[in-house]
Amino acid sequence: MSAEQPEGWVRIVGLGPGSESLITPEASRVLEQATDVVGYVPYVERVAPRLGLTRHGSDNREEIRRAEQALEMAAAGRRVAVVSSGDPGVFAMGAALFEALEAGMPAWRALDIQVLPGVSAMLAASARLGAPLGHDFCCINLSDNLKPWALIEKRLRLAAEADFAMAFYNPRSRARPAGFARALAVLREACGEARPIMFARAVSTPEERLSVTTLGEATPEMADMRTLVMVGSSLTRRMPGARSEGEWVYTPRSTPSWGAVS
Amino acid sequence: MSAEQPEGWVRIVGLGPGSESLITPEASRVLEQATDVVGYVPYVERVAPRLGLTRHGSDNREEIRRAEQALEMAAAGRRVAVVSSGDPGVFAMGAALFEALEAGMPAWRALDIQVLPGVSAMLAASARLGAPLGHDFCCINLSDNLKPWALIEKRLRLAAEADFAMAFYNPRSRARPAGFARALAVLREACGEARPIMFARAVSTPEERLSVTTLGEATPEMADMRTLVMVGSSLTRRMPGARSEGEWVYTPRSTPSWGAVS
Numbered sequence: 001m002s003a004e005q006p007e008g009w010v011r012i013v014g015l016g017p018g019s020e021s022l023i024t025p026e027a028s029r030v031l032e033q034a035t036d037v038v039g040y041v042p043y044v045e046r047v048a049p050r051l052g053l054t055r056h057g058s059d060n061r062e063e064i065r066r067a068e069q070a071l072e073m074a075a076a077g078r079r080v081a082v083v084s085s086g087d088p089g090v091f092a093m094g095a096a097l098f099e100a101l102e103a104g105m106p107a108w109r110a111l112d113i114q115v116l117p118g119v120s121a122m123l124a125a126s127a128r129l130g131a132p133l134g135h136d137f138c139c140i141n142l143s144d145n146l147k148p149w150a151l152i153e154k155r156l157r158l159a160a161e162a163d164f165a166m167a168f169y170n171p172r173s174r175a176r177p178a179g180f181a182r183a184l185a186v187l188r189e190a191c192g193e194a195r196p197i198m199f200a201r202a203v204s205t206p207e208e209r210l211s212v213t214t215l216g217e218a219t220p221e222m223a224d225m226r227t228l229v230m231v232g233s234s235l236t237r238r239m240p241g242a243r244s245e246g247e248w249v250y251t252p253r254s255t256p257s258w259g260a261v262s
Numbered sequence: 263m264s265a266e267q268p269e270g271w272v273r274i275v276g277l278g279p280g281s282e283s284l285i286t287p288e289a290s291r292v293l294e295q296a297t298d299v300v301g302y303v304p305y306v307e308r309v310a311p312r313l314g315l316t317r318h319g320s321d322n323r324e325e326i327r328r329a330e331q332a333l334e335m336a337a338a339g340r341r342v343a344v345v346s347s348g349d350p351g352v353f354a355m356g357a358a359l360f361e362a363l364e365a366g367m368p369a370w371r372a373l374d375i376q377v378l379p380g381v382s383a384m385l386a387a388s389a390r391l392g393a394p395l396g397h398d399f400c401c402i403n404l405s406d407n408l409k410p411w412a413l414i415e416k417r418l419r420l421a422a423e424a425d426f427a428m429a430f431y432n433p434r435s436r437a438r439p440a441g442f443a444r445a446l447a448v449l450r451e452a453c454g455e456a457r458p459i460m461f462a463r464a465v466s467t468p469e470e471r472l473s474v475t476t477l478g479e480a481t482p483e484m485a486d487m488r489t490l491v492m493v494g495s496s497l498t499r500r501m502p503g504a505r506s507e508g509e510w511v512y513t514p515r516s517t518p519s520w521g522a523v524s
Contacts, residue, residue, distance in 0.1 A: 014385075019288070024381060026283035063515075087381075089388040091515070095396025098512035102501050110504050115389035119286060119349075119379045123276075126351040127377035134357025136417055138400035138426060147517035155398055155424045162420040163413075164400060239364050242372050250360035253325075253353070255409035 008074035010111060012097050014087040014118020015046055019204035022119045030116060031081055038070050039083035039093065047083065061145070063093060067100035071108045087120040091141045091169045122167040125200030125228040128210055130241070130248035132198060132230050135255070137165035142183055142229075143176065152179075153186055160190035165251050166231045171223040181220040187231060188215045196232040196249055199223055212238060212249055270336035272373060274359050276349040276380020277308055280467035284381045292378060293343055300332050301345035301355065309345065323407070325355060329362035333370045349382040353403045353431045384429040387462030387490040390472055392503075392510035394460060394492050397517070399427035404445055404491075405438065414441075415448055422452035427513050428493045433485040443482040449493060450477045458494040458511055461485055474500060474511055 011030045016022035031037070037047045041057035049055065058066045070080045084092035094115055101108055126133045138159045144152060159166050172180040187195070193216030201209040201224065211222065215231070223229055233251055241248040273292045278284035293299070299309045303319035311317065320328045332342045346354035356377055363370055388395045400421045406414060421428050434442040449457070455478030463471040463486065473484065477493070485491055495513055503510040 012389075014389075016286070021288035021291070022286050022379070024278070024284050024286060026281070029283070087385045087389075089385060089393045089395050091396070094389070094393030095512050095515045098392055098396075098499075098501070098510055099514050101503070101510070102499065109502055112504060113510075115393065117284070117381045117385040117389040119381060120385060123349045123351060123379040123382060123385075127274075127276075127349075127356070127379040130360055131351045131356030131377065133351050133401075134353075134360075136400070136402045138398070138421075138424075139395075140398045146515050151425075151517055155426070158420045158424040159400075162400075162417045162424075164417070237360075237364065239360070240371055241363070242374060248360055248363070248375075250357050252361050253357045253408050255413055 008077040008079060008111065010070050010074045010080050010082060010097070010113045012082045012088045012094050012113070012115045013084070014092070014116060014120075015043060015083050015085055016119040017086055017121045017124040017204045018202060022124065022204055024116070024118065027116050027118060033079055034081040035079045036073055037081045037083055038066050043083045043085050047081075063096035064100050067093065067097040068104060070097065071100060071104060071111065074111050075105070075108060084118070085121065087118045088115055089117065090120045090122065090139065121169070121203060121228045124203045125198070125230065126167075128200060128203055129198050129212065129230070131250040132196075132232055132236060133165050133167060134251040135165060135233060135235065135253060137167060139167045139169070141169045142179060143170040143173070144179060149179065149182070152183070156183060156186045157190055160187065163233045165233045165236060168229040168231075170225065171227055171229045172220065173225045180223055184215065184218055184220060191215060191231065195234075196236050196238055198230040198249060199227050200230070201227045203228065212247060270339040270341060270373065272332050272336045272342050272344060272359070272375045274344045274350045274356050274375070274377045275346070276354070276378060276382075277305060277345055277347055278381040279348055279383045279386040279465045284386065284466055286378070286380060289378050289380060295341055296343040297340045298335055298342045299345055300328050300342060305345045305347050309343075325358035326362050329355065329359040330366060332359065333362060333366060333373065336373050337367070337370060346380070347383065349380045350377055351379065352382045352384065352401065383431070383465060383490045386465045387460070387492065388429075390462060390465055391460050391474065391492070393512040394494055394498060395427050395429060396513040397427060397495060397497065397515060399429060401429045401431070403431045404441060405432040405435070406441060411441065411444070414445070418445060418448045419452055422449065425495050427495045427498060430491040430493075432487065433489055433491045434482065435487045442485055446477065446480055446482060453477060453493065458498050458500055460492040460511060461489050462492070463489040465490065474509060
């Protein structure tokens, strides 16, 4: 790579759920090589400043503009890391980057682009609590910013009918205070009051907070924007354990062949 | 920790999809501290031999016996790493360990146990191909070793109705040659012939092989035991790109609010 013919690239990087010890060596290496880091402000701040690195923090909901900025800079020869928390392919910058790529300048399609996976919030939360996603599961973004609420509700009902364990991203925000209460009501009706529900906030950071309860006992206030919520399948079990919170939650690998299946 | 009062532990460790550069620093540290590693032979072989470390490889389908062995050794003061490929919570040793814990000696419940998450095969495969799981998705184990085939088929149909992107583990093995053909037939009927399907074999290893086609063109032989299969949602897009395979696949973040939702 010479100064006359700079070869720009874009790396869409997963920073993992929060702890340094969960960032892959591959991601760390790319962050060392980048000339620019772009992303949502709190994620960009997770990359230490250094000489030769420009950090471009932007606001939430500016994903497409941020992706265009990354592609523009790479086309100009910069080495750009687009950072997401967790894994970039799960409700993060991966899809936004490809949306911008498809809608944007044709020349961008020749750019050197790679996606570097990370430990998602869902997998980190599941690990802390045991193995609640140890059998077939689904993963749903509860924000209705980009899809109609009716579709979320339809997916919740079908997921319950399929008896999936479930992981939910973005359960609640100031702009959408009512949605999570509605989701809980749908789940209670579809899965029953006794079904385990788990709240995992800011996993692997100093602010980590975990709790396990039932759909009957759950209240909307138990989640905020930094909380990953999981609901068990009909087979998910709670058992006493030496964890600080006193119990493990796991979904066994086997489904009995009698009953259940219609 | 003194020699007279050894404090054993169990760490259920995700080794990531194959490459060293995708093993978390947290996992590497635990592997350095362990006295024993247990797991399926090819995964145990990914941990380099060293003085003071005993490697216990066991066969596939021996998950419960392996988990009991780990718990027994920890109770005797050993520091035991139970290794899985990818993430231990996704169709791996996490659930098996807790099954053995719940069914086993009451004293085991006081053991120091932790689950260390990893980059799952699903997230690594998705990253290689773009962002096919960039919107709501589900993850299904296609093996009918531990659940009736009727339940798999029911879940495939409901997942299609929910318009999830889908990731499939264990699509095919010598013992179950017919199952994946049946799954493809169900998906073709439920999602149509044009829907994108992706095959990602041994991602991040020298044997990596990726391909993208449609349900109409897909054949059962495109998958083997080491292949992660993904099927797009109705919104998943294929676009030309500078990847070696010549295209990207991604699922946009937005769902139009017109049509589709019944």
